[in-house]
Amino acid sequence: MLSIDDLKFNGHGLIPAIVVDAGTGKVLTLAYMNRESLAITMEEGRTCFWSRSRGELWRKGETSGNIQYVVDITADCDRDALVVRVNKTGPACHLGSDSCFNDKLYIGQQPEPFSVKGLYQLLEGRKQELPEGSYTTYLFQKGLDKILKKVGEECTEVIIAGKAEDKAETVYEIADLMYHVLVLMVELGISVDDVMAELASRHVIDHKVKQEKMTS
DSSP states (O other), X not given: OOOGGGSOOOTTSOEEEEEEETTTOOEEEEEEEOHHHHHHHHHHSXXXXXXXXXXXXXETTTTTOOOEEEEEEEEOTTSSOEEEEEEESSOSSTTSSSOSOOOOSOOOSSXXXXXXXXXXXXXXXXXXXXXXXXXXXXXXXXXXXXXXXXXXXXXXXXXXXXXXXXXXXXXXXXXXXHHHHHHXXXXXXXXXXXXXXXXXXXXXXXXXXXXXXXXX
């Protein structure tokens, strides 16, 4: 483990801190810390920066309420830059967006890596645009009852494949189920973050129960 004394601050006594969402890996913002703000961050477990424009300490969320709780802090190989992984309670950008990095400068030819959130956003687009010939469009046009019926059918298919201990078929059917559940989520306005937050709350409860059992 490093200490603050191992870090290399620049001529102004600052070190850049790249703040990343611990859940999604998304870059939220680039800020700066001095020794004092870094020490406060480590002591309080929430981000504190040095505001270069105001020339003072700045605890993220002290006015907006959008706090960033620190998961961990990692220095680069030269020890002159930091990556701060956080769990946040609101937008990271002062403009109200999730991240400060929104304006694309260049788009290459490489495809976006697949993600559940990416698929969810694609489904949201399908619901808004309803392109002809799309199975997703068909589901949204048929409505909630049809979507729920498909979720039920896919649940049954997962059970049959799992009971048969057919791994490949079970994976295939789980993928079908996940797709239809995501369609249901879009239909009901339930975000991926909503579900992840619920799972995270259960993880905390489960951890506490395990701790209590160990100490009892």
